[in-house]
Amino acid sequence: QVKLVESGGGSVQAGGSLRLSCAVPRYTYSSTRMNWFRQAPGKEREGVASLSTGLGSTYYADSVKGRFTISRDSAKNMVYLQMNSLKPEDTAMYYCAAGMRSGGSWYIWTDFDYWGQGTQVTVSS
Numbered sequence: 001q002v003k004l005v006e007s008g009g010g011s012v013q014a015g016g017s018l019r020l021s022c023a024v025p026r027y028t029y030s031s032t033r034m035n036w037f038r039q040a041p042g043k044e045r046e047g048v049a050s051l052s053t054g055l056g057s058t059y060y061a062d063s064v065k066g067r068f069t070i071s072r073d074s075a076k077n078m079v080y081l082q083m084n085s086l087k088p089e090d091t092a093m094y095y096c097a098a099g100m101r102s103g104g105s106w107y108i109w110t111d112f113d114y115w116g117q118g119t120q121v122t123v124s125s
Contacts, residue, residue: 002114004098006116007020019080020121033053033106047107051070068083070082
């Protein structure tokens with residue numbers, strides 16, 4: 001079973017920064033798209049950022065544009081999410097995902113097959 005491993009979550013004050021990391025199994029790293037999702041209590045899991053491993057193109061949810069940056073280190077099989085200017089509404093469990101199904105959409109979590117266990121991000125005001 002493919003398993004991704006996230007790290008880097010924690011508690012910060014509003015305006016602070018965190019960098020999330022995701023270790024991806026080598027054979028999954030060739031997945032066409034690497035993603036970060038998040039889920040706040042009582043809310044639907046939502047796409048936050050996406051990176052095309054082929055073209056290197058990125059996509060972001062409107063709520064995080066200009067504040068979050070997704071990147072990768074192919075030599076280390078790692079994917080990162082740099083989060084700046086954090087807001088209380090960014091509080092959620094953050095998940096790394098890979099293995100988007102053909103014809104899927106980057107922002108729909110059910111279109112992804114491989115997941116990590118999640119890392120908690122809490123932003124206080």
